[in-house]
């Protein structure tokens with residue numbers, strides 16, 4: 074057992090912490106929200122300079138070869154500062170996908186722009202009428218000559234608003250498993266509808282109507298992308314777990330501070346035992362979540378896919394519940410001010426709420442975990 | 451003992467349903483049913499329709515132009531109209547200030563204000579809370595100084611109210627103001643009626659979690675209010691304020707509205723798919739839906755019990771706090787469940803006329819479109835009307851004697 078971070082990890086955490094303290098105050102963040110892109114290229118480039126984009130890319134592919142714990146360290150800080158730059162959608166998730174699905178040559182070519190932060194990728198997977206299904210891909214890829222024609226619709230694509238290149242899951246007619254295609258976001262037949270998410274992050278719905286693709290657009294093997302999709306979504310879940318710990322921890326801090334400063338009936342509201350105990354329960358959720366974020370971070374590097382999946386779903390179950398409890402009670406303990414858009418804590422609450430409903434809420438992961446128990450029985 | 455409606459009550463239920471279906475503007479009903487935001491006119495049109503029929507003074511005695519309905523009838527009316535998608539009757543005039551004016555106001559105030567509340571001519575808002583006086587309402591600090599004037603005495607009001615719901619639409623505000631700083635804090639408070647058009651009043655919007663404008667700050671800068679607008683006696687406002695709050699708590703349970711949301715959730719759970727099957731087949735979701743539906747039934751029977759006790763001319767007791775707590779919890783559970791059902795559809799922030807909302811066609815026809823916004827918005831229900839913690843304190847002290 075060793076719970077300590079390496080020197081590099083500590084350095085990474087510190088430099089990110091400094092960046093947030095200096096360039097990402099709540100006021101700075103408002104400016105970013107109000108900008109037309111909804112996130113900042115300048116910040117993105119600064120993060121790339123610290124090495125964040127290269128971190129999840131394998132060393133063999135020109136990256137830093139970071140593991141689950143490295144991503145955890147970064148994501149926790151991102152949560153603390155409530156960063157809007159699409160690190161999860163455009164770096165962590167596509168890096169995992171490319172690593173797991175790409176051929177050696179594809180990995181090398183695609184990783185370059187990814188690791189430098191110059192090319193933004195996004196994973197287009199969820200379709201209308203779906204909730205969190207991972208394998209139910211309806212988008213069709215028709216074989217046409219040596220290439221394919223892509224038709225269908227993807228929704229709520231994280232970073233889909235700004236990505237240069239889209240990694241799209243689709244079913245080639247006749248296949249039983251999904252394939253993965255690389256599609257230029259500006260290709261003919263691709264239309265995207267970008268929008269802000271509830272938590273001010275950005276995303277898009279993307280329409281593919283008869284998009285012509287060459288044979289080289291296929292990433293990895295035809296019909297064989299499902300394992301890579303599962304892996305990448307597990308990586309994304311682990312990253313969300315880590316992020317939520319940063320969000321929850323910060324939100325708890327803000328709430329406890331408020332309990333100490335807000336006075337009613339001539340004394341701080343935090344002197345009421347009912348509220349003290351609520352804060353304790355919040356803190357317990359944060360600590361259970363922190364433990365499970367660790368479990369998830371370690372699990373993403375586990376080559377045993379079943380063990381990985383179980384740990385990830387266990388983690389996201391606990392963390393979804395933590396997101397809910399900590400978020401709701403932070404608002405409640407703030408009273409009226411807690412339901413306003415101008416309060417920082419409200420934005421933390423919204424992010425927590427959205428983390429729970431991204432890539433499977435706590436009920437969905439509990440079911441996935443339970444199904445694994447059943448399969449083993 | 452019988453928990454069913456009597457045949458007379460069933461006749462009444464049918465009468466309300468027929469009238470509502472025949473007279474409710476379908477456009478407004480659609481907005482209500484899909485959960486989009488209502489305009490001032492949407493509320494007022496329905497209000498006027500009911501007024502014409504003589505049904506707007508739901509809890510009012512006949513002497514003041516009310517319906518004279520008993521508690522069960524009021525409940526039936528609430529349930530049936532909510533089910534049809536009728537806009538809520540804004541409570542600040544009808545259910546809050548009106549009972550205060552009836553019980554403590556003078557004849558002139560009754561004659562002037564009550565008909566205008568009934569007709570919908572005057573929209574009221576509630577000026578209780580201040581930045582420093584939320585749960586601790588008795589610490590209100592908005593000052594009203596009495597000035598003698600040959601043309602008639604008046605008060606000069608200075609200070610700030612906040613969280614004023616729909617104050618942007620209001621013609622009048624009822625305020626708790628401080629008229630004395632001597633003695634117990636509760637003893638220096640007065641209940642003033644103020645015309646929102648009076649010079650010196652500024653209304654500033656507060657944007658809520660769902661990014662909508664629902665509450666306001668109201669600022670008073672040397673606002674001149676005639677003493678004729680004082681309700682009851684000076685420095686006795688706390689008594690009237692508490693009287694009003696107990697009325698607010700029974701009205702706040704929202705059983706009719708909850709029943710409508712449950713019904714919608716049934717449809718959603720049949721239509722939405724999870725893993726290729728209707729969501730209702732997902733046992734976790736189904737259990738949650740069943741649970742909240744059962745709790746709602748328990749709340750409904752409890753509400754009827756409390757209303758029945760009130761009928762015997764007893765004031766709503768501290769039991770009303772129970773309705774407020776449970777009602778708000780159920781409303782929150784329902785909005786949360788709708789968001790959970792939405793899954794990824796809970797993510798986008800779409801609003802009419804913005805961000806190409808109309809183009810997000812997979813969302814536009816669904817109950818999911820406003821799911822997250824409602825979830826965020828409804829966090830208010832455990833905070834306003836006296837927070838659920840304060841309600842628990844009331845029960846602790848007044849019911850359990852702890």
Ligand SMILES: Cc1cc2nc3c(=O)[nH]c(=O)nc-3n(C[C@H](O)[C@H](O)[C@H](O)COP(=O)(O)OP(=O)(O)OC[C@H]3O[C@@H](n4cnc5c(N)ncnc54)[C@H](O)[C@@H]3O)c2cc1C
Nearest residue numbers: 345405406408409576578579584585613615830834837839
């Ligand atoms: C959407 C919305 C609409 C509203 N509309 C109106 C309106 O139209 N008119 C109006 O006058 N007011 C309105 N209010 C104000 C509302 O009544 C107050 O927000 C409420 O009374 C709480 O006060 P506060 O916000 O100052 O919170 P605080 O009183 O500061 O409370 C903060 C937290 O401390 C807790 N707390 C405080 N004291 C105690 C205690 N002794 N024991 C245990 N816990 C305690 C509270 O429960 C809460 O969790 C509205 C509020 C909201 C959110």
